[in-house]
Amino acid sequence: MAYIPAWTSLFLGLFLIAAAIGELRRPGLWHRTIEEIDASPALQMVAGLLELALGAFLYIGGRAAGGDDWLAVATMLLGGLMVAEALVVMALSDLYIRFWMRKLGTQTRGWASFVAVLGAACFLAGFARFF
Secondary structure: OOOHHHHHHHHHHHHHHHHHHHHHHOOOHHHHHHHHHHHOHHHHHHHHHHHHHHHHHHHHHHHHOOOOOHHHHHHHHHHHHHHHHHHHHHHHHHHHHHHHHHHHOOOOHHHHHHHHHHHHHHHHHHHHOOO
16 A cells, blocks of 8 residues: 555656656647536546546545555645646536637647656656665
């Protein structure tokens, strides 16, 4: 159980790096993805449910690991924020998605670079726990 936050951080880091590479390779990918979610109530529900499930998993995983070290606390905090965001997506998806459309815009190279750095930090934080 003590390795749950480490594995979570490691895989989250890999996911963030891959998502950033995808956006840097094909600029506008994230924007089009959000447009598709905005256009489909079914995708809004699926996205909200998926984020709720993953957030709950992160929160419970951090809690099961003891919640007494900084990585477990960070995992619990991220999971709690994901659950809150999922509930907002489910209840106010039209407003929330349009808010992010304005924030992301079509020029996402800076966001993607930030996400890549964040992903590398998550990966290294998780990877360091195994040594």
